[in-house]
Amino acid sequence: MRQRRRAGLLLLTAVSPTVEATVLVALGFVAATGLAPQTSAVWPYDTYHDLRWLYVYHDSWPKFLFWLGVVVAARGVFHTVLVVLAWPDGVPRPPVRWLLRRSLGLAVLVAVIVAPWALISVAASVVALSWVLLASLLPMFLLAPFLQRAAVVGPWWRGVPSLSLVGWSLLNFVVLTMAGALCWSVPGWWTVPVAAAAGVVNGLLWDRTVHAALCAPRVRLAWLPATPVAAVLALAVPLLIPPLVHAVPGKDLRAEAVVLDHPLPPEVPQAVIVLAGYGSAYGGEAPADDRVERFSYRGLAPDGTPLPYGPSDTTISVAQSVRLLGEQVQRLHGRTGRPIALIGESEGAMVARTYLDEGAHPAVDALAMFSPLINAGRAYYPPPHQDRGWGVVTGWQLRVMFGVLHKGGGPGTGPDEPFIRSLVDNAPFYRNQLMCPVPGVRMVAFVPTSTAAEAPPGDYADIPVFQMPGVHGGLLNRALVENRLVAFLSGEPIQQERDEYPLLQRLGAAWQAPPLAIAANPAWAAFRQPDPAFTGKVCLPTR
Template sequence: MGTTRSRLVGLLGLAALPPVLEEALLVGVGLHAARGLAPQATAVWPYDSYHDLRWLLVYHNSWEMFLLGLLLLTVLRGVLSAGLTALAWPAGVPRPSWGWLVRRNLEVALVAAAVISPWAALSVAFSAVALSWYLFASLGPMLVLAPFLLRAGVVSRWWKGLPTIELFGWASLNFVVLTLAGAVISSTTGWWAVVMAGLAGVANGLLWQRTVAAAAAPVRRWGRVPVGPIAIALTLAGAIWAQALIGFALGGGQGQWRPPVLTERLPDRVPHAVIVLGGHNSSWDGTPAADPRVERFSYRGLDAQGRPLPYPPEATHRSLDSSSALLADQVESVHRRTGRPVALLGQSEGSMVARTYLERLPRGPVTTVVMFSPLVQAGRTYYPPPGHAGWGVAAGWELRAMFWLANLPLAVKDDPDSSFVRSVLSNAPFYRNRTLCPVAGVRMIAFLPTVSAAEAPPGEYSRVPVYQQPALHGGLVGDRAVEDQVVAFLAGEPVEMPRPEYGLLQRLGAAWQAPPLALMLNPIWSATREGDPAMTGRICEAR
């Protein structure tokens, strides 16, 4: 009995120590946005490797640093997991030798690094462009792989048979615990976060005890089928398929985007001329809007008569600065033609073009801006252009390889180094800090789907009025109730509807975001006068 109790105390102490140390370091340096990650330091496979790889892919600035970090993290993860497994071993069941557990868990750490790395790279891409599709895509494989990797660290013939429902259940419960722990820590101020991280580590220890016992039990189904390798192969392939699915969701299947403001006449009480800006991979065949006061923004610019040119999806891949310059020309053209003040209505990338225009160029006749699904706090991670060194260099090449494979069957190719993406990365301090900040003389509103709550770290995210409604990214445009609110706002009426669950959803997503790269570390960002929400939890502030 005494031995069993001492092993439990040792297990809980070992499981609590790394989260406590990591949380203390994060609180000490003030990296506010990453505090929810610390409990994963002793989570069960593969959440622990997902934690390690996200930190490594963001916080390395050379290939040497990446390879050395990968080697060090693999060894530490293998030894730590062997120790947790040994202490969690069920009484009455013969335990392998310490040497076998170390060797096996080092092997599992290598396999996990290879299998999880593409999904961790997707998490980096998510934080770069603040699109929740990438975040959600990267989490599914963790739930699928967990029981297989857990068995791999415990039994020799782990690849055969379907893990028990108990093992699936305990591994999934760890995901829930980590999510809730990240939310609680993100809601806690000061050094209390360290205490919460310690308690989360204790919960991890108890779950190690349960999962090791479940993993050591004999399988009952498909005992001769190599289910483990099949699951791993599908997970690796899924990292490529995810790119195609995300590209489709973000506009590849969108084609001619025609929200009601383009297909219906505006009420007379709207005093504006309206320019409607489509999102990434949108296209336009030149069909005019139903109301002559409404015009579609062209990512190709204007013809000799000042009319917007039709454009293909590839035209939306240009830089935000370039698109905002085209918008400036079109704003002047529409103002001259109609004699009215101009309102901008943008979706996703179109919102970012409108916001860049307000910042970079004289706003002129623009008095109203409506932003649908803007990228909330984009530019939280970085990778350098090809041929250059810098923070996230390995993550960049991993994303290029994944996108190259994903693009093979696609007609419209997405590129992690497109001019649009690079403009977000280069001007990250502005987009991270000021996208949803007010502009003098301009009425602004952001229509945010509740899924965007997972796109922003806990803390302040907007100082302009927001209208929030349950929906996916880009899913609010076309909703009749939302369209009525847009018309009311264009007519000068006050519109605002924040939802109380938005802040809770922000905190629940905190554990699964990649850690943000501090602005002061990146040389191309360090000269900026922008404040860093990753450190303060506040936006719209100067350094």
């Protein structure tokens, strides 16, 4: 009897990943294939999977609420069946009706607990920042051992999970990560059997997790409301991640320092405009070389010098920054008589690349991008005055979340600030054309290792790329970067690809939010761009 129940468990957990993988492969939706194994994963990763799809693919409040109810109810019923099949022999089992009530109630509760992290995952797909993705995933990893015993243990919210349950939870995370990487790596329809095999492993993990939750010798610290405490502590993770990122060696060594601190070598023929990133500030200090200027997000003074600016000035729209950059390029070119090289970091890279796309730029002959936001704008939400559109609920929940964070001392930015809105509204360009060649302009992108986790796997650049260890916006090896940047400005070809980069891309495939198809969004109808989410490639000709 036990063997028949286990066979039924493994068959059931294999079905849903197989179905999702079949649909995704049939649609050619290659960017999302890494998510398929999570459809039958142990709580809370299956709910995390569901909510990420729902936050991206809904276009009205009624549809969101309807499908949320369907998903929650389906999860409650599905978990009841899985728990019954995984229940170990020799342990008295409550009636199925009791288990169903428990699972349905917990499905609602887990959805509430998981929702903020699924929401942040979608936000990470908008801004393409690895630390935002980490802020969404780390709380899930920490909460998993507490939530995985909820369906079978009486006072599940009290006491600390056993070491065996923590171990199975860790293995669950590893299996989903590896399965996502394999689903993306194998060609075509081979994704389907890989997803099915991952589902079988999910069944084994369900079996072991239920056994570990029920057969623990005793609950440690049974008096402690450990799960509520863990849930509250998890809320602090998004506030803790940025300081931890800033503590990484080299994080404060910005790209602009490479050319602002001392004169350019004589072999560099250009004058240079340095575009710093989001949240930067400029006090009006003169660079060491009069051929170099700092781009100002406030524009130029009457005498042509860049105006000082503060972090809040970097929130302006990309279109406004492009206009200011055009004026500064013409003034510097006229003053020096030299061709112009643009060096942009993060937001500055996005502004410089957009400038090259939106009009004539005869004075510019080189662009170096540091930490560009690769494949940004993979989700959408309409402006606040619109009550319909893909991601409408996502937008309002993000507004509430950022409002709460702001009141609690967090950053004062929000999902509708002009720069973020630029990424959302012009997403097809940033997804398909950002890392593409521009005729007459030499280009290179200096890409830190963390970028590998910021976008789905696949080709992401058709320009030379210099991959280097580091985090977004930081340099671990100033001497190396300075040497390579000067060589690039002097006319040498610069390129370096690291072996671990494609592997890290694949390992992150399971934890990305599914991209919104470009063709599905009426707000992007003016952009006739091929969709890397389906082609796996960028820089394909526009239709």
